[in-house]
Amino acid sequence: MTKLFNDPSEFSEEARLGLVAANPDILMAVPGGVVRRTRSRPGSVAVVIGGGSGHYPAFAGLVGQGLAHGAAMGNLFASPSAQQVYSVAKAADNGGGVLLCFGNYAGDVLHFGQARERLIKEGIPCEIVTVTDDISSASLAEMEKRRGIAGDLTVFKVASAAAEAGKSLQDVMAVAREANRRTRSFGVAFDGCTLPGADDALFHVPAGRMALGLGIHGEPGISEQDVPSADDLAGLLVEQVLSEVPEGVSREGSRVVVLLNGLGTVKYEELFVVYRRVDELLRAAGLVIVEPDVGELVTSLDMAGVSLTLFWLDDAMEPLWRAPAHAPAYRRGNIVPAEALDPTETAQAITRNVPEASDISRQLGERIVEAFEILVATVDDNVDEFGRIDAVAGDGDHGIGMQRGCHAGLDAAREASAQGAGAQTVLEFAADAWADRAGGTSGAIWSVILSSIGDVLGNEHASSTKQLAKGATAALENVMKFGKAEPGDKTLVDVLGPFAEGLRETMDQEAASAWQYAATRATQAADATSEMLPQVGRARPLAEKSLGTPDAGAVSLAMIIEAITPVIKRCG
Numbered sequence: 001m002t003k004l005f006n007d008p009s010e011f012s013e014e015a016r017l018g019l020v021a022a023n024p025d026i027l028m029a030v031p032g033g034v035v036r037r038t039r040s041r042p043g044s045v046a047v048v049i050g051g052g053s054g055h056y057p058a059f060a061g062l063v064g065q066g067l068a069h070g071a072a073m074g075n076l077f078a079s080p081s082a083q084q085v086y087s088v089a090k091a092a093d094n095g096g097g098v099l100l101c102f103g104n105y106a107g108d109v110l111h112f113g114q115a116r117e118r119l120i121k122e123g124i125p126c127e128i129v130t131v132t133d134d135i136s137s138a139s140l141a142e143m144e145k146r147r148g149i150a151g152d153l154t155v156f157k158v159a160s161a162a163a164e165a166g167k168s169l170q171d172v173m174a175v176a177r178e179a180n181r182r183t184r185s186f187g188v189a190f191d192g193c194t195l196p197g198a199d200d201a202l203f204h205v206p207a208g209r210m211a212l213g214l215g216i217h218g219e220p221g222i223s224e225q226d227v228p229s230a231d232d233l234a235g236l237l238v239e240q241v242l243s244e245v246p247e248g249v250s251r252e253g254s255r256v257v258v259l260l261n262g263l264g265t266v267k268y269e270e271l272f273v274v275y276r277r278v279d280e281l282l283r284a285a286g287l288v289i290v291e292p293d294v295g296e297l298v299t300s301l302d303m304a305g306v307s308l309t310l311f312w313l314d315d316a317m318e319p320l321w322r323a324p325a326h327a328p329a330y331r332r333g334n335i336v337p338a339e340a341l342d343p344t345e346t347a348q349a350i351t352r353n354v355p356e357a358s359d360i361s362r363q364l365g366e367r368i369v370e371a372f373e374i375l376v377a378t379v380d381d382n383v384d385e386f387g388r389i390d391a392v393a394g395d396g397d398h399g400i401g402m403q404r405g406c407h408a409g410l411d412a413a414r415e416a417s418a419q420g421a422g423a424q425t426v427l428e429f430a431a432d433a434w435a436d437r438a439g440g441t442s443g444a445i446w447s448v449i450l451s452s453i454g455d456v457l458g459n460e461h462a463s464s465t466k467q468l469a470k471g472a473t474a475a476l477e478n479v480m481k482f483g484k485a486e487p488g489d490k491t492l493v494d495v496l497g498p499f500a501e502g503l504r505e506t507m508d509q510e511a512a513s514a515w516q517y518a519a520t521r522a523t524q525a526a527d528a529t530s531e532m533l534p535q536v537g538r539a540r541p542l543a544e545k546s547l548g549t550p551d552a553g554a555v556s557l558a559m560i561i562e563a564i565t566p567v568i569k570r571c572g
Helices: 008-022 080-090 106-121 138-147 152-164 168-179 230-242 267-285 317-322 360-390 396-417 423-439 440-457 465-483 494-507 511-531 542-546 550-561 565-571
Strands: 027-030 031-036 046-053 069-077 098-103 125-129 183-191 209-212 223-226 255-262 294-296 304-312 325-327 330-332
Touching: 008 027, 008 031, 008 046, 008 069, 008 440, 027 080, 031 080, 046 080, 069 080, 080 098, 080 106, 080 152, 080 423, 098 106, 098 152, 098 168, 098 511, 106 125, 125 168, 125 542, 138 230, 138 294, 152 168, 152 255, 152 317, 152 325, 152 360, 168 183, 168 209, 168 317, 168 360, 183 230, 183 255, 230 267, 230 304, 267 294, 267 304, 325 396, 360 396, 360 423, 360 565, 396 423, 396 440, 396 550, 423 440, 440 465, 465 511, 494 511, 494 550, 511 550, 550 565
Parallel strands: 046 069, 046 098, 098 125, 255 294
Antiparallel strands: 027 031, 031 069, 183 209, 183 304, 209 223, 255 304, 325 330
């Protein structure tokens, strides 16, 4: 249970500011996260890491000389928004390009990808490497679908050391990719974590039982068994990580980094008891252990669990792993202190202009605000149900994320409309605010939906059935492009597709009747997702558990479409 907090919605932000206050010589707060307080070599690569809050030391605790140059920090268990990633990357940029590195989760992939596009448009070279070390989350044949857990540290560390050594962006990226290829992790959990202000944990493991392969956001494990002794757990973990030796590596005599990671409430003494046997088993298997780490490396608030990571070294990787580093949560060797940065050097002016709009588009913008008010009420009324559905095979945060995002979107839409904005600008303000506040996959997806519709509506013209159809179709195409989901994958796409098709089929009708027809199609499609198996996202590894339950994102979209029908009638 997380016991110490003020306003739960401000927990992650207050934790960020407290971390910076506790490490004033190492960290500096910037919008969206933190960066090094010290000056880096001009022209060097900046390694920017990030993800949701709640995983300390990941991610902000790994920023400092010899480690990352910055960390973008989202809400609890939610990816940072594209704006947050962009802001941190801009502040961390040293003139040599930026490597964005993060765990392979759908929301992170979307938001970091959008930030990369924006950086490149501004002339800042930028590349991405995702960490995929969790062997329980996908087969070796689909390694690109695996999620990142405690192996984040090995990839972040060697990539940052390569950047510190003055390597080019392409070389730093190659080092990160090779480190990821050589890293394997497997974890177990004994019970779930509790978000600040929540009445209960995100999930529970039955007393006396242990979940194997459970994710750091509470994604269900692949199986359960009785809790073993410490030695038997060590044997299980070692057996799992040794089941996959990276291609081109000979097990006998290999030099490996070993990380035994506590997820939140497993105490250090317990970890040392387990590691004692891990060390024996790995040495008996013919491995040479190099500078191991035992402790909390990537946590999940107060989750009870542990994970074991092996990083298979070679002659290039070992000196990078051994290189000195000085971050709040990770210190190795002796760093020559660098010159301190003046905070004004990283300050970014943030201005938002409201372009001219026609009277009819401003009126449409006002109707969009009305639609947002209904949208927010719909989400508020169903937030617990959205979370319940999502928890069947996911982490149960869909309702919370939708609520954070839509409230921020409404506030931004009202602000834009009050300044005389047209329909497109109102939707753009709302889209950016939604993504920035919600983070996560749904935050990115809803930002894409709103901005896609806004691009079609523009700031000059009234709405029409044809424009609504074009907007819904554009939203579908862009969501599929950015989210990499296809019809039948059991996602929001399975509702957005039939909805857009319904509008296209009725383009010769007035907007209200066309929308109602398409809304009915959307509701039917949402119901039909209960018979699908998820092919992407956090629910994919537990696909069978979701059979019989609809997709939470599909349900929430269909409910919102139906709820705002009265506003469409007033627009028509």
